[in-house]
Amino acid sequence: MLHIQTFTFNPLAENTYVLYDDTLECVIIDPGCYERDEQETLAAFIEEKGLKVMKLLNTHGHFDHVFGNAYVKRTFGVSLFIHPLDEATLRSVITYASIYGFVRYEPAEPDGLLEEGDVVYFGNTQLKVLFLPGHAPGHIGFYAEKEGVLIGGDVLFQHSIGRTDLPGGDHQTLLRSIREKVFPLGDAVKVYPGHGPMTTVGEEKRANPYLQ
Numbered sequence: 421m422l423h424i425q426t427f428t429f430n431p432l433a434e435n436t437y438v439l440y441d442d443t444l445e446c447v448i449i450d451p452g453c454y455e456r457d458e459q460e461t462l463a464a465f466i467e468e469k470g471l472k473v474m475k476l477l478n479t480h481g482h483f484d485h486v487f488g489n490a491y492v493k494r495t496f497g498v499s500l501f502i503h504p505l506d507e508a509t510l511r512s513v514i515t516y517a518s519i520y521g522f523v524r525y526e527p528a529e530p531d532g533l534l535e536e537g538d539v540v541y542f543g544n545t546q547l548k549v550l551f552l553p554g555h556a557p558g559h560i561g562f563y564a565e566k567e568g569v570l571i572g573g574d575v576l577f578q579h580s581i582g583r584t585d586l587p588g589g590d591h592q593t594l595l596r597s598i599r600e601k602v603f604p605l606g607d608a609v610k611v612y613p614g615h616g617p618m619t620t621v622g623e624e625k626r627a628n629p630y631l632q
């Protein structure tokens with residue numbers, strides 16, 4: 421059984437996810453933990469549950485999703501994976517984080533790349549990589565097909581969609597990602613977004629004002 425633990429970190433209220441199953445292996449997706457107490461909250465959960473961290477995954481490279489990359493890599497000795505088209509997004513964080521007051525941001529290099537069709541394995545769980553550009557050029561989602569769960573990053577939110585005014589963003593591309601990649605997953609699929617509460621594909625088809 422797949423368990424999903426959500427933490428909401430940093431002033432941008434970013435959702436950090438820990439996915440684990442009954443083997444107690446886990447992956448950490450988009451560690452937005454910036455303050456020490458946020459890092460400790462994440463580590464305490466891992467320890468309390470007795471989890472073994474297998475991989476660190478980024479849906480995309482925006483600062484609010486990657487503040488904790490270096491901490492997670494160092495603390496758990498794991499490799500960081502991102503889409504090749506968002507490596508530059510990740511590397512640019514150091515150039516602007518301090519402008520927004522995040523002067524203690526510590527950059528971390530990716531160790532591996534993930535593209536559409538790749539599968540991330542941990543425990544008994546498989547996460548299919550979906551390429552979902554538009555909010556960021558190399559944005560990906562992690563789809564647990566058997567469990568009907570999408571860790572969707574900043575593509576589709578409850579009754580909203582990701583912004584497209586940042587470098588590499590494109591509104592039409594984002595709409596295409598949602599309509600052609602996310603909607604076909606099926607109405608029952610649960611979407612865990614980068615910000616805000618969990619939603620479903622069916623709910624967003626029905627009630628998302630940006631997608632009518």
Ligand SMILES: [Zn+2]
Pocket residue numbers: 480482555556574
């Ligand atoms: Zn973003």
Ligand SMILES: [Zn+2]
Pocket residue numbers: 434482484485574614615
């Ligand atoms: Zn975000």
